[in-house]
Amino acid sequence: xxxxxLSVNVGSLKFRNPVLLASGTAGxxxxxxxxxxxxxxxGIVTKSLSLKPRKGNPPQxxxxxxxxxxxxxxxxxxxxxxxxxxxxxFLEKFDVPLICNIAAxxxxxxxxxxxxxxxxxxxxxxxxxxxxxxxxxGGLQFGNSxxxxxxITEKVxxxxxxxVIIKLSPNVSYISEFxxxxxxxxxxxxxxxxxxxxxxxxxxxxxxxxxxxxxxxSGPAIKPVALAKVFEIKQKVDIPIIGxxxxxxWKDVIEFMIAGSSAIQLGTVNFIDPTAAENIxxxxxxxxxxxxxxxxxxxxxxxxx
Amino acid sequence: MFTIKAPLQQVIExxxxxxxxxxFSPEISRVxxxxxxxxxxxxxxxxxxxxxPFSVCDVEGDHFYLMFNILxxxxxxxxxxxxxxxxxxxxxxxxGFNFDGDYETAVIVAGGLGAAPFPYLVRKIEDKKNIISxxxxxxQNDVILHGMKNIQISTDDGSxxxxxxxxxxxxxxxxxxxxxxxxxxACGPNAMLGALKEFSVDNNFDCxxxxxCAMACGFGICQGCPIEGVNSPDKYxxxxxxxxxxxxxxxxx
Numbered sequence: 001x002x003x004x005x006l007s008v009n010v011g012s013l014k015f016r017n018p019v020l021l022a023s024g025t026a027g028x029x030x031x032x033x034x035x036x037x038x039x040x041x042x043g044i045v046t047k048s049l050s051l052k053p054r055k056g057n058p059p060q061x062x063x064x065x066x067x068x069x070x071x072x073x074x075x076x077x078x079x080x081x082x083x084x085x086x087x088x089x090f091l092e093k094f095d096v097p098l099i100c101n102i103a104a105x106x107x108x109x110x111x112x113x114x115x116x117x118x119x120x121x122x123x124x125x126x127x128x129x130x131x132x133x134x135x136x137x138g139g140l141q142f143g144n145s146x147x148x149x150x151x152i153t154e155k156v157x158x159x160x161x162x163x164v165i166i167k168l169s170p171n172v173s174y175i176s177e178f179x180x181x182x183x184x185x186x187x188x189x190x191x192x193x194x195x196x197x198x199x200x201x202x203x204x205x206x207x208x209x210x211x212x213x214x215x216x217x218s219g220p221a222i223k224p225v226a227l228a229k230v231f232e233i234k235q236k237v238d239i240p241i242i243g244x245x246x247x248x249x250w251k252d253v254i255e256f257m258i259a260g261s262s263a264i265q266l267g268t269v270n271f272i273d274p275t276a277a278e279n280i281x282x283x284x285x286x287x288x289x290x291x292x293x294x295x296x297x298x299x300x301x302x303x304x305x
Numbered sequence: 306m307f308t309i310k311a312p313l314q315q316v317i318e319x320x321x322x323x324x325x326x327x328x329f330s331p332e333i334s335r336v337x338x339x340x341x342x343x344x345x346x347x348x349x350x351x352x353x354x355x356x357x358p359f360s361v362c363d364v365e366g367d368h369f370y371l372m373f374n375i376l377x378x379x380x381x382x383x384x385x386x387x388x389x390x391x392x393x394x395x396x397x398x399x400x401g402f403n404f405d406g407d408y409e410t411a412v413i414v415a416g417g418l419g420a421a422p423f424p425y426l427v428r429k430i431e432d433k434k435n436i437i438s439x440x441x442x443x444x445q446n447d448v449i450l451h452g453m454k455n456i457q458i459s460t461d462d463g464s465x466x467x468x469x470x471x472x473x474x475x476x477x478x479x480x481x482x483x484x485x486x487x488x489x490x491a492c493g494p495n496a497m498l499g500a501l502k503e504f505s506v507d508n509n510f511d512c513x514x515x516x517x518c519a520m521a522c523g524f525g526i527c528q529g530c531p532i533e534g535v536n537s538p539d540k541y542x543x544x545x546x547x548x549x550x551x552x553x554x555x556x557x558x
Contacts, residue, residue: 024527024528025526025527026526027525027526027528031524031525031526032526034306034307034524035306035307035308047528053539053540055539055540055541056528056531056541057531058531058533058541059518059519059530059531059532060518060519061519061528061529061530061531062519062520062521062527062529062530063519064353064354064355066352067351067352067354068354069354069355069521071521071527071529073527073528073529076528076531076541219351219354220351220354221351248351268354268521270522270526271355271356271521271522271526271527272346272354272355272356272521272522273308273346274308274395274522274524274526275308
């Protein structure tokens with residue numbers, strides 16, 4: 001059998017394979033490039049960018065939990081200007097699609113960031129973070145409001161010349177309602193899911209273990225929740241899905257594709273094994289050969305119920 | 306930095322439940338510097354999930370040593386590993402101690418398990434510099450003397466050596482220290498490092514400290530281990546990448 005076709009499409013975005021690195025788990029690519037060949041992976045989603053640099057939360061930002069971890073980094077990032085000046089030139093050396101994740105405190109800031117970044121050739125699309133659980137500036141939890149998510153989608157689409165993906169919060173009753181409004185407002189795809197709100201206490205001091213009091217739970221602990229959310233969207237809304245949530249190996253990737261994901265993102269696993277993406281790709285190819293699958297994309301939404 | 310599966314040669318139990326792992330890896334042993342660290346995967350299951358960061362304790366030829374006490378599930382699992390098992394190690398990580406330079410006497414200050422990085426530092430400098438080691442612990446059971454030279458001991462409860470903190474003990478010796486050009490190398494709890502910062506600034510001693518923070522990746526992508534920098538109020542430094550060793554003047558402790 002010839003080399004299998006691992007390429008996937010997410011709306012109009014084309015990736016050479018479905019394995020992307022999730023926002024906030026691959027920095028701006030330079031550290032990861034010491035471990036893996038960035039030219040082999042499907043794509044990189046940058047650390048969340050805001051218009052101005054953000055310092056982020058004081059320590060403690062990270063707590064390990066059973067089969068997972070809580071983080072409250074607080075969107076520490078270099079800001080749009082330094083990203084363009086300092087980070088893009090490095091990433092441009094690689095032949096890997098760059099998806100720019102944007103996190104803002106106001107709708108105006110989302111618009112402003114998108115307007116500036118859409119001019120950059122290296123950026124192939126946007127992932128709009130409406131769902132960071134660790135930042136509450138402006139008093140608005142965008143990710144929990146269907147109308148706010150619809151409005152952000154509409155406004156960002158109006159100024160973007162690139163595809164727009166909205167990253168969804170799992171901390172809602174019906175995630176498909178959000179996917180529905182994103183489709184209606186012209187969004188190109190959804191990423192599901194962001195982290196689940198969680199916390200942990202020190203039983204001696206009785207204080208939360210994390211400075212921010214609560215954080216976002218990630219890792220294999222959240223995989224069943226993520227799969228259920230992807231599955232819900234797939235059944236209810238006709239929109240491409242990028243699956244995220246506790247993916248540790250190639251079997252998890254296949255599971256997410258079966259549930260309805262066109263592509264996936266590796267997150268927490270990058271902290272544990274920064275070579276995971278390359279190993280997973282090798283195993284996905286072997287899986288396709290073994291089961292006679294010519295196009296990996298045919299697995300998307302192939303669940304049997 | 307790279308990941309490698311390196312064979313465990315020996316698990317050595319020192320006094321008071323302190324363990325040493327002796328691991329064979331020419332790749333790491335030949336390049337790692339005192340004060341740098343390694344991020345160790347303790348299990349392939351998902352519990353515990355994250356790697357555990359350890360300072361390199363010592364290097365002997367193609368072997369390196371890690372020192373730890375049993376704090377939780379991860380260190381318990383590590384203490385039960387058998388010779389021949391492969392240990393998944395990521396590193397070398399971070400910046401180590403700057404131990405070259407024109408000082409005459411290295412003053413090592415360690416609190417509790419803060420002793421871990423110093424056997425290797427001692428090995429690197431013992432032929433070139435005088436060494437005085439100030440080792441502190443809460444009680445005599447917390448004092449770790451492995452691999453140290455010319456030792457002064459303090460315990461909070463007075464069960465061994467000077468009664469008081471290790472920085473109080475240093476103050477007792479300050480005149481003696483000022484008689485030669487010294488550089489302080491320290492590792493221990495934050496309260497100790499804070500007191501030491503004041504002591505070294507007051508006495509104009511050059512001082513490097515190895516800091517600690519909960520972290521996930523160890524190489525800068527998770528942003529989990531911030532430390533306040535003196536010269537960058539708008540931005541945190543990262544313990545893993547900008548440290549773990551800092552000049553004490555450069556960080557807020």
